[in-house]
Amino acid sequence: MTMQTRYFDDFELGEQWPIAETYEMTRDEIVSFAQKWDPQPFHVDEEAGKKSVYGTLTACGTHIQAVVLKLAQALPHETAVIGALGYDEIRFHKPACLDDVLSLTIECIEKRPSSSKPDRGVIKNRHTLVNQTGDTVFSQTTTLLIARKA
Incomplete structure (x- = not known):
């Protein structure tokens, strides 16, 4: 089965994609x-995790960000991405703990056509x-x- 490709023109502000x-x-x-x-004791030793302020083993921040990227690959469409321009407003709200089951929602929060190249635009998404x-x-x-439709 071929996945549909989404272009800049297909994105709508406020659109959300909960990843199954x-x-x-x-x-x-x-x-x-x-x-x-990131070999800190509360990430690599279960007993140290229990004695930490978290009370359990926790995942390091880089691991959590990698999980976001992994889950984002499960979008039901391809995106005509030319390149990533940056990650901003990175926040660790709560620890990701042993046995947590994590899920991701992506929301389109900003959309603007390129001012210098009409074949592309910039999309900003929030990952939660x-x-x-x-x-x-x-x-x-x-x-x-992201590329625009030809």
Whole structure:
């Protein structure tokens, strides 16, 4: 099955895409990711996590951002992205804890055609990652350069 490609012209302000796929924060994944990228005790040692202010093992911030990118790949459409221009307003609202099940919603919050190149435009999306109880764990805005329809 071929996925529909969405272009700059197809985006609407306020449009939301709740991603059906979820991501479970398992012990093995939290520990292995953190051992390589952020080996703080509350990320790599379950007993240290229990004694920390979090009371459990938690995922590091880079891991959480990687989960957002992974879940975003489950959009039901392709996007004609030329390139990413930046991530802004990155916020860690709550820790992503052991056994959390995370889900992502993407919302179009800004849209503007390029002032110098008529074949493209800029889209800003808000990514919101929540846990199984609906608490926001992480949010960021992503600015993308996207092709216009020919």
